[in-house]
Amino acid sequence: RLALQPYLQLTQAVLAGDLGSFVTVLERNSEQFTKEGTMTLINRLRHNVIKTGIKSVALSYSRISLTDVAEKLQLDSPEDAEYIIAKSIRDGVIEASINHEKGYMETHDSVDIYRSEEPLKAYHARIRFCLDIHNHSIKAMRFPPKSYNDSLEDAQKQREREQQDLEYAKEIAEEEDDGLL
Secondary structure, X not given: OHHHHHHHHHHHHHHHOOHHHHHHHHHHOXXXXXXXXXXXXHHHXXXXXXXXXXXXXXXXXXXXXXXXXXXXXXXXXXXXXXXXHHHHHHHOOOOEEEEOOOOEEEEOOOOOHHHOOHHHHHHHHHHHHHHHXXXXXXXXXXXXXXXXXXXXXXXXXXXXXXXXXXXXXXXXXXXXXXXXX
């Protein structure tokens, strides 16, 4: 339990988007992380911490200055905040725009996808696919392939041969019985 405590603290920092506590946990336990070979992975988590922090800021504020974003995310400068916000906008993490002249980020209302035609189109395509499979299956069961008829004829011929073999075996058995008497 104690060995996993630093990882729990890291997880909590990532979920909260708190870069300060993330860096604190990282500095406090860097020796353990290096020894266990997880340091490079944990360093890559820094981006996730920042993205989570930006998401929470974007949800909380409709307009916020880049200086305040840098302060809340505990970044070094407003320029860092501007770069990270621009990357988050480009990656689709947040719906926002940056006003470079006035130095603020303004979030946009997210579009409710369920009020659009997209879900209807997606369901329609899925239902059409299922119905096509159903219709093809019905057609396949209704008209068996021609090779199926050939195998039926082969089965009938095989039964006739087996019947002939049985009759022949009975005749031989009767002849042997007659010869013994």
